[in-house]
Amino acid sequence: MKYCSQCKTGIEWKIPAGDNRHRYVCPACDIIFYDNPRIVAGTIAEHAGKILLCRRAIEPRKGYWTLPAGFMENGESTEEAALRETREEANAEVIITSLFSMITVPHIAQVHIFFAAELPKPEFSSGEESLEVELFAPEDIPWDELAFPTVNRSLKLYLENPTPRHAHVFDILPHQALSVEEASPKS
Amino acid sequence: MKYCSQCKTGIEWKIPAGDNRHRYVCPACDIIFYDNPRIVAGTIAEHAGKILLCRRAIEPRKGYWTLPAGFMENGESTEEAALRETREEANAEVIITSLFSMITVPHIAQVHIFFAAELPKPEFSSGEESLEVELFAPEDIPWDELAFPTVNRSLKLYLENPTPRHAHVFDILPHQALSVEEASPKS
Numbered sequence: 001m002k003y004c005s006q007c008k009t010g011i012e013w014k015i016p017a018g019d020n021r022h023r024y025v026c027p028a029c030d031i032i033f034y035d036n037p038r039i040v041a042g043t044i045a046e047h048a049g050k051i052l053l054c055r056r057a058i059e060p061r062k063g064y065w066t067l068p069a070g071f072m073e074n075g076e077s078t079e080e081a082a083l084r085e086t087r088e089e090a091n092a093e094v095i096i097t098s099l100f101s102m103i104t105v106p107h108i109a110q111v112h113i114f115f116a117a118e119l120p121k122p123e124f125s126s127g128e129e130s131l132e133v134e135l136f137a138p139e140d141i142p143w144d145e146l147a148f149p150t151v152n153r154s155l156k157l158y159l160e161n162p163t164p165r166h167a168h169v170f171d172i173l174p175h176q177a178l179s180v181e182e183a184s185p186k187s
Numbered sequence: 188m189k190y191c192s193q194c195k196t197g198i199e200w201k202i203p204a205g206d207n208r209h210r211y212v213c214p215a216c217d218i219i220f221y222d223n224p225r226i227v228a229g230t231i232a233e234h235a236g237k238i239l240l241c242r243r244a245i246e247p248r249k250g251y252w253t254l255p256a257g258f259m260e261n262g263e264s265t266e267e268a269a270l271r272e273t274r275e276e277a278n279a280e281v282i283i284t285s286l287f288s289m290i291t292v293p294h295i296a297q298v299h300i301f302f303a304a305e306l307p308k309p310e311f312s313s314g315e316e317s318l319e320v321e322l323f324a325p326e327d328i329p330w331d332e333l334a335f336p337t338v339n340r341s342l343k344l345y346l347e348n349p350t351p352r353h354a355h356v357f358d359i360l361p362h363q364a365l366s367v368e369e370a371s372p373k374s
């Protein structure tokens with residue numbers, strides 16, 4: 001960030017009055033440009049004991065398997081974001097049953113939120129961002145080919161904890177992210 | 188938003204290729220400026236059956252009572268944000284016990300997250316953003332003087348649901364926000 005998006009003045013990186021953190025500030029408008037964590041919302045959708053996974057058609061982690069999930073947009077709820085992403089990536093209509101996991105990934109300023117959901121009918125197909133979409137029995141989940149540590153941890157916790165499932169809140173730290181990124185890539 | 192923060196070119200409001208929503212886009216750099224919901228994190232902190240509330244020293248809702256809460260910052264977890272805000276607004280050191288509520292307020296693109304917490308010692312004082320901080324017995328909570336509907340709903344659900352408390356996920360819609368904003372202001 002170099003220029004004020006309101007007046008084109010060069011912005012400064014400083015601690016505004018009354019604050020205790022560095023922010024981007026326009027010295028002409030006095031506007032502070034805040035940057036905050038973003039939410040990724042998705043579903044752990046189950047049909048007849050199997051879990052719906054998508055193989056990513058885009059970077060990052062192209063070719064790896066993931067739970068359907070993506071960035072929450074303004075104007076929608078966390079549940080709506082999760083349902084929309086499931087629709088976009090897997091052409092699947094699911095029913096959310098409960099909040100399952102809320103995972104902060106501080107080093108990339110993201111909070112990943114996964115809802116437990118039911119897929120009433122085994123109807124799905126690849127959306128634009130997926131190479132393929134498949135239902136996996138727990139014993140067939142491709143653990144070494146999962147895209148993100150938040151997906152890995154959420155799936156493990158989900159399979160280890162039968163209903164009623166309570167919400168799990170935890171963090172993924174940088175060294176935990178790396179251990180997954182070192183897995184062999186698939187294409 | 189009028190100008191690109193990287194190159195000062197006038198930005199456009201359009202649907203980028205491969206997207207399905209309007210975004211701010213720089214026609215020179217091709218950068219897309221995303222705007223996403225922000226997280227507010229806080230605590231419902233209990234000491235000897237009483238709940239910790241802060242009376243706001245700042246707008247919006249100056250003079251009204253709130254749970255200690257504020258915007259989550261990059262680099263911290265949701266729990267760390269809630270603990271930091273409790274420290275900043277109430278000078279209180281609390282221990283988080285569980286996720287209690289996650290409430291989307293779609294019309295202002297915010298997600299409010301409250302954690303149930305214990306305040307081991309009745310030690311607290313007003314931070315810079317608080318006029319006063321007090322422990323309230325359930326029967327003394329100033330329901331007509333609460334700052335925000337997310338605080339009102341979270342407190343009601345908290346008091347109605349004894350331990351073990353599961354996580355509550357819901358939305359606050361515009362008409363629900365108004366009903367609280369119509370309450371008589373306090374100063």
Ligand SMILES: [Zn+2]
Pocket residue numbers: 004005006007008009026027028029030031
């Ligand atoms: Zn400016």
Ligand SMILES: [Zn+2]
Pocket residue numbers: 191192193194195196213214215216217218
């Ligand atoms: Zn530009």
